[in-house]
Amino acid sequence: MPMSPDTHTVTLHARLKGGRPWEPRESECWSAEWYADIQTLIAEGDLEAACTSCAPHLTALFLCSEISALESTEEVPGSTVKVSQPWLEEQPGGPPLLLFRWWYAKFDLKVSSATIRAWAADDGQGALLFNLDEFEAWLEANNVWGLQDGVRFCFEDVNYELDGMGELSCEVDEASVNVALETMFP
Numbered sequence: 437m438p439m440s441p442d443t444h445t446v447t448l449h450a451r452l453k454g455g456r457p458w459e460p461r462e463s464e465c466w467s468a469e470w471y472a473d474i475q476t477l478i479a480e481g482d483l484e485a486a487c488t489s490c491a492p493h494l495t496a497l498f499l500c501s502e503i504s505a506l507e508s509t510e511e512v513p514g515s516t517v518k519v520s521q522p523w524l525e526e527q528p529g530g531p532p533l534l535l536f537r538w539w540y541a542k543f544d545l546k547v548s549s550a551t552i553r554a555w556a557a558d559d560g561q562g563a564l565l566f567n568l569d570e571f572e573a574w575l576e577a578n579n580v581w582g583l584q585d586g587v588r589f590c591f592e593d594v595n596y597e598l599d600g601m602g603e604l605s606c607e608v609d610e611a612s613v614n615v616a617l618e619t620m621f622p
Contacts, residue, residue: 442548442549442550443546443547443548443549444546444547444549444552444616444619444620445544445545445546445547445612445616446544446545446546446547446552446608446609446612446613446616447542447543447544447545447608447609447611447612448498448542448543448545448583448606448607448608448609449540449541449542449606449607449609450496450498450514450539450540450541450542450543450583450584450587450589450604450605450606450607451538451539451540451603451604451605451606452538452539452587452589452596452598452602452603452604453537453538453539453602453603453604454537454598454599454600454601454602454603455535455536455539455589455596455597455598455599455602455604456533456535456596456597456599456600457533457534457591457594457595457596458594458595458596458597459594463592463593463594465493465591465592465593465594466530466531467531470489470493471531471534473489474486474489474490474522474534475524475532475534477489478522478523478524478534479524483520483521483522486522487518487519487520487522490519490522490534490591491517491518493591493592494517494518494519494589494590494591495513495514495517495589495590496513496514496517496539496541496543496587496588496589496590497511497512497513497514497587497588497590498511498512498514498541498543498545498586498587498588498606499511499586499587499588500512500545500586501586502585502586503580503583503585503586504578504580505551505574505578505579505580506545506547506548506551506586507548507551508546510545510546512543512544512545513543514541514542514543515542515543515544516540516541516542517539517540517541517542517589518539518540518541519536519538519539519540520536520537520538520540521536521537521538522534522535522536522537523535523536523537534591536596539589539596541587541589547616549616549620551574552613552616552617552620553617553620554570554573554574555567555570555571555574555608555613556570556613556617557569557570563617563621564617564620564621565614565617566608566610566613566614566617571608582605582606583606583607583608584604584605584606586606587604587606
C-alpha cells in the first residue's frame with residue numbers, strides 16, 4: 437500500500453522477555469517433524485541452530501487498531517523477527533513447550549504527519565527533532581499506556597504473550613522520526 441502524502445514511515449523496535457504461548461495445546465505445530473528437530477537441537481545444546489530453525493516459523497504483527505491514537509486499522513508485519521535463548525518446558529500430557537528468553541521485532545509503520553509532529557520539539561537551532569518528553573506527552577494526552585499494546589509475537593499459529601514475570605516493550609526509533617521530520621520540514 438503506497439504511503440499517503442500525509443504519512444511517513446517510522447520504525448518501531450519491540451521486545452518480549454519471558455513470553456509464553458497462549459493456549460499452546462491448540463496448535464498442530466507441536467507434533468510437526470520440524471518441531472521435533474528443533475527439540476533435538478535444544479536438547480543437544482545447539483541453541484543458535486535451534487533459533488535458525490525457528491526463524492521460518494516466526495511472525496510478528498503490529499496491530500495499529502490497538503493504539504487508537506494512531507488512527508489506523510493496519511496490521512503491520514514485522515520486517516525482522518528474531519528469538520534467542522530457546523528452551524523446552526515439559527508439559528503434563530503434552531509435548532514439550534518451546535519458550536524463548538527474548539523475542540525481537542522491527543516494524544515499519546506509516547504514521548501521520550500530525551502525529552510525528554506531536555512527537556517533536558525544536559532543537560534550539562530551528563530544526564525539529566524527536567523528543568522523548570513530547571512523545572510521552574502525546575501518549576498521555578491520547579490515553580495510550582504504551583505502543584507495546586499493539587505488538588503480537590507468534591510461533592506458527594501460536595501467540596506468545598507476557599505471562600507473569602518478564603517485559604514487553606515497543607520503542608520508537610528516534611532516527612526514523614528525525615528522517616520523517618526532515619522530509620516534512622526541509
